[in-house]
Amino acid sequence: MTRNPAHSGSTAITLVEAVNRALAWEMAHDERVLVFGEDVGRDGGVFRATLGLLERFGPERVLDTPLSETLIAGMAIGMAAQGLRPVAEIQFSGFIYPALDQIVNHAGRLRTRTQGRLSCPLVLRSPCGGGIRAPEHHSESVETFFAHIPGIRVVMPSTPARAYGLLLAAIRDPDPVVFLEPTRIYRLVKQDVPDDGQALPLDVCYTLREGRDVTLVGWGAALHECLQAADALAGAGISAEVIDVATLKPLDMGTILESVARTGRCVIVHEAAREAGFGAEIAARLAEEGLLHLLAPVRRVTGYDCVMPLARLEQHYIPSVARIVAAVRRVMEYS
Amino acid sequence: MDSDGKAHRPETAGATESVARFEIRLTRCLNPDGTPCGELPPLARDAEALRALYRAMVWVRMFDRRAIALQRTGQLGTYGASLGQEAVSAALGCVMRPEDVLLPTYREYAAQFQRGVDPADILLYWGGDERGMAFAQGRGVQDFPICIPVASHVPHAAGVAFAFKQRREPRVAVCVLGDGGTSKGDFYEALNVAGAWRLPLVVLVNNNQWAISVPRAAQSAAQTLAQKAIAAGIPGEQVDGNDVIALCTVLERALARARSGAGASLIEALTYRLGDHTTADDASRYRDEAEVQAAWQREPLRRLRAWLAAQGGWDEAREKQLLADCEAEVEAAVKRYETVAPRTPATMFEHLYAELPAAYRAQRDALEVGASSSSLTGETDALAPSLSMGEGGGGGEPTP
Numbered sequence: 013m014t015r016n017p018a019h020s021g022s023t024a025i026t027l028v029e030a031v032n033r034a035l036a037w038e039m040a041h042d043e044r045v046l047v048f049g050e051d052v053g054r055d056g057g058v059f060r061a062t063l064g065l066l067e068r069f070g071p072e073r074v075l076d077t078p079l080s081e082t083l084i085a086g087m088a089i090g091m092a093a094q095g096l097r098p099v100a101e102i103q104f105s106g107f108i109y110p111a112l113d114q115i116v117n118h119a120g121r122l123r124t125r126t127q128g129r130l131s132c133p134l135v136l137r138s139p140c141g142g143g144i145r146a147p148e149h150h151s152e153s154v155e156t157f158f159a160h161i162p163g164i165r166v167v168m169p170s171t172p173a174r175a176y177g178l179l180l181a182a183i184r185d186p187d188p189v190v191f192l193e194p195t196r197i198y199r200l201v202k203q204d205v206p207d208d209g210q211a212l213p214l215d216v217c218y219t220l221r222e223g224r225d226v227t228l229v230g231w232g233a234a235l236h237e238c239l240q241a242a243d244a245l246a247g248a249g250i251s252a253e254v255i256d257v258a259t260l261k262p263l264d265m266g267t268i269l270e271s272v273a274r275t276g277r278c279v280i281v282h283e284a285a286r287e288a289g290f291g292a293e294i295a296a297r298l299a300e301e302g303l304l305h306l307l308a309p310v311r312r313v314t315g316y317d318c319v320m321p322l323a324r325l326e327q328h329y330i331p332s333v334a335r336i337v338a339a340v341r342r343v344m345e346y347s
Numbered sequence: 348m349d350s351d352g353k354a355h356r357p358e359t360a361g362a363t364e365s366v367a368r369f370e371i372r373l374t375r376c377l378n379p380d381g382t383p384c385g386e387l388p389p390l391a392r393d394a395e396a397l398r399a400l401y402r403a404m405v406w407v408r409m410f411d412r413r414a415i416a417l418q419r420t421g422q423l424g425t426y427g428a429s430l431g432q433e434a435v436s437a438a439l440g441c442v443m444r445p446e447d448v449l450l451p452t453y454r455e456y457a458a459q460f461q462r463g464v465d466p467a468d469i470l471l472y473w474g475g476d477e478r479g480m481a482f483a484q485g486r487g488v489q490d491f492p493i494c495i496p497v498a499s500h501v502p503h504a505a506g507v508a509f510a511f512k513q514r515r516e517p518r519v520a521v522c523v524l525g526d527g528g529t530s531k532g533d534f535y536e537a538l539n540v541a542g543a544w545r546l547p548l549v550v551l552v553n554n555n556q557w558a559i560s561v562p563r564a565a566q567s568a569a570q571t572l573a574q575k576a577i578a579a580g581i582p583g584e585q586v587d588g589n590d591v592i593a594l595c596t597v598l599e600r601a602l603a604r605a606r607s608g609a610g611a612s613l614i615e616a617l618t619y620r621l622g623d624h625t626t627a628d629d630a631s632r633y634r635d636e637a638e639v640q641a642a643w644q645r646e647p648l649r650r651l652r653a654w655l656a657a658q659g660g661w662d663e664a665r666e667k668q669l670l671a672d673c674e675a676e677v678e679a680a681v682k683r684y685e686t687v688a689p690r691t692p693a694t695m696f697e698h699l700y701a702e703l704p705a706a707y708r709a710q711r712d713a714l715e716v717g718a719s720s721s722s723l724t725g726e727t728d729a730l731a732p733s734l735s736m737g738e739g740g741g742g743g744e745p746t747p
Contacts, residue, residue, distance in 0.1 A: 094510035129480075
């Protein structure tokens with residue numbers, strides 16, 4: 013993750029620009045791809061993720077829908093079953109719940125229900141998470157809801173390059189993908205991202221930083237704090253490995269297990285509420301499959317089991333560098 | 348309401364005008380006794396076409412009866428019959444072209460059979476096997492599987508219709524739902540976009556008067572369900588859903604309209620569910636028998652048979668022959684169903700994704716191990732291989 017962009021070339025872009033670039037690339041190279049959702053056309057999306065696509069690809073491939081989240085997800089299923097490659101946008105993650113019904117009951121099941129006769133190669137994009145002082149219902153972390161649904165993929169990028177490569181992969185994937193974009197880091201960093209149409213692999217974790225003493229596991233915006241915590245810990249002589257889960261479903265547990273086998277300790281960091289959150293899945297798998305490698309109990313640093321607070325308190329809700337460092341110090345007490 | 352309980356009537360300030368008026372047309376060709384109730388469309392004189400429609404209805408009624416018998420004897424799971432509503436789906440099967448796409452719910456068997464779905468597959472589905480919705484053969488190879496969550500498939504139909512329009516294909520998405528489904532937001536959201544985007548979509552409400560135990564009157568205060576189209580800016584109309592000639596006429600018009608690029612329609616077919624909601628239901632708990640008996644006087648088979656007989660296109664010998672033919676065909680379908688070999692447990696992962704992700708291969712393999720070990724021991728122990736699941740779980744992937 014490039015936090016202090018030294019890149020001066022014109023290819024240094026933000027995460028949201030990388031999303032835009034990936035959409036444009038794929039639309040230019042695959043005429044089946046279309047983009048639709050609320051305000052994605054003329055307005056270019058409220059975060060500008062779809063800026064310029066309407067002008068470039070026309071109103072038959074970039075469509076402003078009525079305000080209906082169920083419809084957006086449901087229509088994408090019909091389009092996908094007809095061989096199109098719809099990329100639907102839900103404007104904010106707090107509004108995504110009506111679409112959940114369609115993803116659970118239809119998108120994730122159509123291939124199974126028809127024994128492969130029909131499939132759902134759709135992408136449901138949505139900004140996700142807090143930290144941008146948005147109004148109520150705009151800052152939810154919804155990944156666990158989707159990660160529990162069979163038959164789909166759940167992807168969350170953590171950098172511009174990852175957003176570009178993973179979104180291309182998501183669009184090209186023959187199955188439904190929920191692609192959650194952390195709003196907090198939409199414009200936090202810039203990174204050189206060659207516009208070469210190269211997809212990155214789905215279903216794998218990415219090791220962002222190697223370490224010896226503890227494994228920090230996170231995804232999306234939380235990795236920003238994980239890397240800062242790793243810097244801080246390095247100053248105190250603690251070597252942290254940082255893993256970007258990237259694709260939550262299906263989970264590449266192998267990479268996490270291999271890392272924990274080396275470090276013996278694991279701290280899982282996510283912004284969503286703790287109880288039954290996705291961190292619990294990773295912790296359970298570590299207990300089932302990696303117990304003998306563990307030198308300390310697995311700890312989680314997460315959002316709290318309360319309603320996502322409004323702007324004045326949200327920074328206290330989101331896992332901070334200090335909380336991560338404190339959790340690492342706790343697991344380091346075991347030797 | 349005011350605090351004194353009187354309805355509050357605001358004073359009208361200034362002039363008012365009516366900005367919209369609408370009417371809902373109800374089409375009927377035959378009276379319940381089979382006599383014509385007005386000028387008839389050409390279809391009413393086409394004996395061959397009518398006999399085909401009658402056959403489709405008799406066929407599916409016999410199929411229903413057999414399916415219920417299979418359920419009662421433990422050879423089928425819960426089944427939703429189409430008793431009394433045969434005309435709706437028979438008409439659909441008649442007017443749809445092979446290249447159109449049907450998005451059905453669970454009472455459209457006649458249409459599905461006409462579109463080439465093997466009745467044995469429908470039994471297989473209700474018998475608890477996903478292969479029943481594979482529709483391995485037939486004309487409607489792009490048709491959707493039966494939709495169980497009410498009205499959730501109407502948005503899919505809008506998506507299918509959008510694909511047709513975008514590719515400039517003269518095809519129509521036809522979606523069927525029940526009266527209860529019109530209370531769902533999905534239904535209106537899809538109608539709304541179909542109007543705004545002028546999609547080639549026909550939404551057919553099979554109003555059988557009962558959403559399990561909730562009667563039509565309790566479902567909505569709207570005088571008709573067809574008028575729900577008005578809010579979406581598309582035409583809506585009613586048709587006698589026990590009158591297959593009227594149904595074909597109205598549906599054909601709506602499909603032609605959609606095919607020509609003029610946009611979507613909503614059709615409310617007024618019919619009646621003569622049986623239980625499903626085999627898991629007991630309608631006598633909430634429904635008067637007198638109402639059901641009255642509905643039997645309006646049912647669709649008797650009506651068409653009477654008209655055919657009056658035209659000289661039907662007699663007892665033909666009826667007897669048809670019943671015998673249909674029974675033989677239904678029995679053949681049952682036989683095909685009964686001889687389908689069961690699948691191994693591991694096949695539940697077979698079509699989960701286009702290619703099974705590495706993360707789930709261990710679970711699938713454990714099912715295979717369980718299946719083969721149970722064949723040795725005579726029992727299935729799904730928990731036994733859990734250790735091997737752990738060992739294989741998700742490992743071996745590269746870390747770029």
